[in-house]
Amino acid sequence: MPEPLPVQPIKPQIERRQLPVRFPRLRLTQERGVAVSIVVLVVIFSYLQPRFANLNNFLNITRQGAEPALLAMGQAFAMIAGGFDLSIGAITGLTSAVLAYAVLGFGLVPGIAIGILLGALIGLTNGTLIARYRLPPFIVTLGMLSLCRGIAYIITGGLPVLNLPREFAYIGGTGYVGPLPLATIIATTIFVVLYVLLTRFKFGYYVYAIGGDESAARLAGVNVRQVRTLVYVISGTLAAIASVLLSSRVNSGQPSLGDGSELLSVAAVIIGGVRLRGGQGSLGGVMLGVILLAVLSNGLNLINMSSYVQLVAIGLIVMAASVGSVIRGRRQED
Amino acid sequence: MQSLGTAVDGRCQTEGRPLLELRGISKYYGHVRALEEVDFELYPGEILALVGDNGAGKSTLIKVISGAVIPDWGEIFLDGRPARVRSPQDAVSLGIMTVYQHLALIDTRDVLANLFLGREPSRWGMIDRRKMQEDAKRVLDELKISIPSLVVPVGILSGGQRQAVAIGRALLQGSRIIILDEPTAALGVEETRRVLELTEKLRTGGLSVIMISHNLHHVFAVADRITVLRGGRRVGMRRRSETTGEEVVRLITGVELIDAN
Numbered sequence: 163m164p165e166p167l168p169v170q171p172i173k174p175q176i177e178r179r180q181l182p183v184r185f186p187r188l189r190l191t192q193e194r195g196v197a198v199s200i201v202v203l204v205v206i207f208s209y210l211q212p213r214f215a216n217l218n219n220f221l222n223i224t225r226q227g228a229e230p231a232l233l234a235m236g237q238a239f240a241m242i243a244g245g246f247d248l249s250i251g252a253i254t255g256l257t258s259a260v261l262a263y264a265v266l267g268f269g270l271v272p273g274i275a276i277g278i279l280l281g282a283l284i285g286l287t288n289g290t291l292i293a294r295y296r297l298p299p300f301i302v303t304l305g306m307l308s309l310c311r312g313i314a315y316i317i318t319g320g321l322p323v324l325n326l327p328r329e330f331a332y333i334g335g336t337g338y339v340g341p342l343p344l345a346t347i348i349a350t351t352i353f354v355v356l357y358v359l360l361t362r363f364k365f366g367y368y369v370y371a372i373g374g375d376e377s378a379a380r381l382a383g384v385n386v387r388q389v390r391t392l393v394y395v396i397s398g399t400l401a402a403i404a405s406v407l408l409s410s411r412v413n414s415g416q417p418s419l420g421d422g423s424e425l426l427s428v429a430a431v432i433i434g435g436v437r438l439r440g441g442q443g444s445l446g447g448v449m450l451g452v453i454l455l456a457v458l459s460n461g462l463n464l465i466n467m468s469s470y471v472q473l474v475a476i477g478l479i480v481m482a483a484s485v486g487s488v489i490r491g492r493r494q495e496d
Numbered sequence: 497m498q499s500l501g502t503a504v505d506g507r508c509q510t511e512g513r514p515l516l517e518l519r520g521i522s523k524y525y526g527h528v529r530a531l532e533e534v535d536f537e538l539y540p541g542e543i544l545a546l547v548g549d550n551g552a553g554k555s556t557l558i559k560v561i562s563g564a565v566i567p568d569w570g571e572i573f574l575d576g577r578p579a580r581v582r583s584p585q586d587a588v589s590l591g592i593m594t595v596y597q598h599l600a601l602i603d604t605r606d607v608l609a610n611l612f613l614g615r616e617p618s619r620w621g622m623i624d625r626r627k628m629q630e631d632a633k634r635v636l637d638e639l640k641i642s643i644p645s646l647v648v649p650v651g652i653l654s655g656g657q658r659q660a661v662a663i664g665r666a667l668l669q670g671s672r673i674i675i676l677d678e679p680t681a682a683l684g685v686e687e688t689r690r691v692l693e694l695t696e697k698l699r700t701g702g703l704s705v706i707m708i709s710h711n712l713h714h715v716f717a718v719a720d721r722i723t724v725l726r727g728g729r730r731v732g733m734r735r736r737s738e739t740t741g742e743e744v745v746r747l748i749t750g751v752e753l754i755d756a757n
Contacts, residue, residue: 362622362623362625363618363621363622363623364616364618364621364622364623365621367609367613367616367623370602370604370605370609371602371605371609371613373604374602374603374604374605375600375601375602375603375604377600378600378601378602378613379602379613379614380584381562381564381584381594381596381600382584382588382600382613382614382615383584383585383588383589383614383615384613384614385585437604441602441603441604441605442604442649
């Protein structure tokens, strides 16, 4: 009786595969690839520069990575939803200038609140133009980039806003809880909240859904316009929070803050394995992308490589990651 | 029924109150007539085939029922009461679910997410994944749908499996009326047989099914009644048991009018 034999071992296997394994195997490969790269980089830098491999430096990396992480998470929401947000760097700059004036005028807490609210409002404007009037995200956020940066320079005259209270520097700079930088704790907390939002909440499911297939989502009754708008509110708000941390670190309002950081955030998102056309990707992967870039930047600094070399290295990594992403995409479409 | 449109002969009598009733539905795109004065009834627990040539108005009628198109004139009744179907959300909440030709699944998402898309069980917006898995397993077992795993992206499934996921979704979302748009198009012989079996199981479960199909073999295999559209009008309605393929073809093409003259 050879027939029943192959059937029996197959059945429990199917049962096992129906257990809540969270991610398809292919995506894990990408995340693992990034994780391995981080380990390799850490080993290499530790070998080249003993000062790299100590706890203080690692904590320093997490603090330096806090703002890029916030920006990359916002970018990840926009890209998973099938869009783009090029304005987040400029939002950082404008928010920095406005919140500095607001802190001087209204005090610390109201000033910070005004800054974060401003980021949310700019995001709402982006989202409304993109979701309601169906303008391309690339054009809308490119326009917003220029608009925000311009206004930031106009209201500050291109100069930093100084004389902020010393307590302000605590948030993103001098503040520590035990051994951990406050900025690290803030970014990690926000990561956990957004991770849960994206993987466990209807809203998160719909972000993936509209990025994967907008018309299918609409037919299923998803409020595409609302979800898409909220995605840009999130990226704008995160940019403003990043601005609070950055402004705090330099304890001033800087209209030029975050220049070019929008592209760095795209780099981290792509390295993290988010599908270029949206609909797939994980915040965990994006965080690995951020960590990879932070380790790279910190390590290259410590072995006295110029920032020009860093640019080249980042460029090569992004290209390698996007090649990987495209290959995976093709494999999945077969 | 006395309320049938003038172009329809009254040969098809059905007992009881319709689950879904459309009266005098008209839709124009500019000067193009998509639907004109179309009446339509769907009874509980039946499979109704909707046939007609390309451009006969089948898709528009389906879109009216599923809320994707708002008619210029006409009324929709559900359980005898006027119903507001002005968006896909309205239709879904009334228990009307459409399984579209292109299936409307999100390829990048896993089976589970697709099964519950738009209607995830949740509390305060937080998704109850365990309930999703239990419900999904129950319904898929009930329909004897076999899918390798609930957590693979739908994009890697076969055409029949995707159709099954789409139908499973309609069931899971508590639909009473399921609209199948060309359910057997682009499927192999074996998969077609399975999808037709699945359609019959839906009826056995007490659901009403509207099936659009170009394939009269498939229509005659499962449908209880056949409604024919031509040029945006309803030109015929027959019980399967009381008609023939030739008669339905005549209604679709309109050749009978020439014969009558």
